[in-house]
Amino acid sequence: MESEDEASNDDREIIPMNFDWHNRHSGSSLHQAIRHNNINQVKHLLARGRNPNTPDNRGWTPVHVTALKNEYGAALKLLISNEAYLDHVTHEGLTPLLIACKRGSWKIAKILLKNGCSIDKCALDGTSPLHAACMSKNTKSLELLLKMNHALDPLDADEMTPLFIAIRENNLEACKLLIEAGASLYARDTCGKLPLILACSVPNLELIQTIVQYLDGENCLRSQTSDGWTLLMVAAQFGNTTIAKYLLEAGADPNAVNHRYLALHLAAKCTDVDCLNLLLEKTSKDVIQEYCGSSTKGNESLIGFALSSNRPECLLALLTSGLSLEVLMCPVKLCRNVLDPYSYLISYCSSVPPSQKLSLLKIMIKHGLPLKTEFYQVSTQFGPVEAVFHLHCSHETVDTCLCIDYLKLVLENGADPDIVRNDSALPESFRMALRHRFNAALPLLFRYSNLVEPDDLLRVYFEWLLAPTYNFKEIEIKTIALIGNYCSNLSCSLAEFSKRVNCQHLAKIRDILLTRHSPHTLKHLCRAEVRKQIHRDTCTHPKTFRKHLHSIDAPPSVIFYLSYEEELAYVQLPSKVNSEIEGFIYSRCIALYSFYIEEESEDVLLPSVCEEDEPRLSGIVKPMS
Structure with missing residues (x-):
């Protein structure tokens, strides 16, 4: 049986620790008096013997608190x-001292230095007082140091100075x-960068010009590091158009290559399109063709x-x-x-929101970027249609998935749904739609496929489902x-596999379909x-x-119906369009009837896909891996 003390402990609320210095429970009353700049209270507490070196839960003593603001100078004294x-x-x-320098509390720093604080102690990350002083726009602490x-x-x-x-x-x-004090302009950080290289990432032209005055004039602006980086590449990477113009005017080479990149590559992903336009104008078209075209490996x-x-x-x-x-492709x-x-x-562009992907796709399509890529076909490539299925595999339960919108857009504009991989006669898009149960994609694939008919796909699917494993x-x-809604011989397809008496799934499939499907x-x-x-x-x-x-x-209207445009289904069509379809279908039926009568066929209304199409289907109907 629990004791009353244990029960009361269980009922107590757990209050999380708050390390913020605004927390009134953090620190002693002396800390609080300094934060409120209450000098009389500070005098009173010190007179009563309060320890000026007692730290709070962050390790801050009252002296650390005074470093936050210049106004705390009297309390520090x-x-x-x-x-x-x-x-x-x-x-x-x-x-x-580190806190005072970083916060720009130069008056506090002056008092600390005057009273003998250490100038050499650094933070755990190696930050020295000089580093900290450079983080403040108020340079008086830096001047003192x-x-x-x-x-x-x-x-x-x-390794930054x-x-x-x-x-x-x-x-x-x-x-x-x-x-001016003599700091080295040739020191390198852990990445091997010089201060001048880092300066090209900052949108401040005067900063670059100041450093250049103390270096080898404008010759340094045309230099290239051992790994191929140029100042122009750095400026392009950060979209610093003004600096890029300055470097180009000073003779920087826009055609320089960093093993893999031109400055143009880096400008293509920067935040300022003006920088990209500048480099498109200045970079040689032959160089762009050589290093950005699809024909060159890498x-x-x-x-x-x-x-x-x-x-x-x-x-x-x-x-x-x-x-x-x-180049574009x-x-x-x-x-x-x-x-x-x-x-x-x-x-692959997971950082791009789904709706924005749709917008980018439309931009590429609108400006004529082809969806078919025959001129660099390789065995490891997959196309836009397959890409949709790869994406859908990872987004099956995500409400924001726009895969069906992507698929419709690329198919409407010429993407090929019939690309075959791995020596399989069944196109990869259909195989992935079946494997990942992306049923919403099947009507679109039927509509735009040149190879696969619903009857074909159903037979392949049965081969897969009825495999013992x-x-x-x-x-x-x-x-x-x-698929059965599109088929013409659903019962034939079932009958074809009925001989597999050892298949435990077949009866279940047949019973469910026969109860759901009308002729x-x-x-x-x-x-x-x-x-x-x-x-x-x-x-x-x-x-x-x-x-x-x-x-x-x-x-x-008939063409649309024949193309599996299901939104033009018979029951949804205006009477005029219905009559067009009826007339065409009627004439087609008369021809079919005549053909079957001449051949003395017993199957007048149920044309089969079993015999005469066997050569076309022989490569398609294979067990799916």
């Missing part, structure tokens, strides 16, 4: 007169003071850079710049995959039912027959199937 320790370090290794002949080039954990910090913080005055895609950074304005600038199609190489720009955007989950029934209409069956006839006519050039279908002598 009282603490010093009561033997306060001036070099106590917090849990982060911060001394009062420089007057004490402090070492000018101490290194922090990243105070000059690097001043440049990174865009602190021009601090840079001038350090350079080239980087300009379009890929713009897409990965979600820069629609840069993408538009590239598409309208007059670059060759080979340069593939993106990721591990073993070689991707065209569309496939890369759809399947297949783990049947009954969710496949929805897929079968959807197809004559119009539906004739559509299948018309499509079969066109397949026969185009058997030597199967990729021309849809072209032939759209060129037959029939009303547009």
Whole structure:
């Protein structure tokens, strides 16, 4: 049995610790008096014997608190007169001098230095007082330190000197003071960068000009590091157009290559499209063709850079710049995959929001970037249609998935759904739709495929489902039912596999389908027959199937119906359009009837796909891996 004390402990609320200095429970009453700049209270507490060196839960003593503001100078003097320790370090290794220099509390820093605090103690990350002073726009603390002949080039954990910090913080005055005092302009950080290189990443032209005055004039602006980087590349990477112009005027080479990149590549993903336009104008077209075209192994895609950074304005600038199609369609190489720009955007640019992907796709399509990429076909490439399925595999339960919108857009504009991989006769898009149960994609694939008919796909799916090793989950029934709505011989397909008496799934599939499906209409069956006839006519050039279908002598409404445009289904059509379909189908049925009577066929209304189409289907009907 629990004791009353244990029960009361269980009922107590757990209050999380708050390390913020505004927390009134953090620190002693002496800390609080200093924060409120209550000098009388500070005097009173010290007179009563309060310890001026007691730290709070962050390791801050009252002296650290005085370093936050210049107004706390009087309180600091009282603490010093009561033997306060001036070099106590917090849990982060911060001394009062470090805090004062970083916060620009130069009056506090002056008092601390005058009373003998250490100028050499650094924080845990190697930050020295000189580093900290460069983080403040108020340079008076820096001036105090420089007057004490402090070492000018101490290194922090990243091997950055105070000059690097001043440049990174865009602190021009601090840079001038350090350079005039003799700070090294040739020190390198852990990445091997010089201060001048770092300065090109900061949008401050005067900062660059100040450093150049103390170097070898403008010759240094045309230099290139051992790994190929130029100052122009750095400026382009950060979209510093003004600095890029200055460097180009000083003779910087826009055609210099960093093993893989031109400055143009880096500008393609920057935030300022003006920088990209500048380099498009200045970079030689021959150099762009050589290092950005798809024919050279290892080239980087300009379009890929713009897409990965979600820069629609840069993408538009590239598409309208007059670059060759080979440059615009340069593939993106990721591990073993070689991707065209569309496939890369759809399947790999995870930082781009789904709705923005749709906008970028529309921009590329609008400006004529082709969806078919025959001129760099390789075995490891997959196309835009397959990219949608790769994306959908990882987004099956995500509400914001726009995969069906991507698929519809690329198919409407010419993407090929019939690309075959791995020696399989079944196109990869259909295989992935079945494997990942992307049922919403199947009507679109039927509509735009030149090779696969619903009857074909159903037979392939049965081959897969009825394999002894297949783990049947009954969710496949929805897929079968959807395909069955398009088929002309659902019962024939079932009968074809009925001989497999040892298959435990077949009876379940047959029972469910027979209870859900009513016989197809004559119009539906004739559509299948018309499509079969066109397949026969185009058997030597199967990729021309849809072209032939759209060129037959029939009303547009009939063409749409034959193309599986289900939104033009019979029950939804205006009476005039219905009559067009009825007339066409009626004439087709008379022809079919006459044909079957002449052949003394017993199957007048149920045309089969089993015998005469066997050569076309023999390669398609294979067990799916």
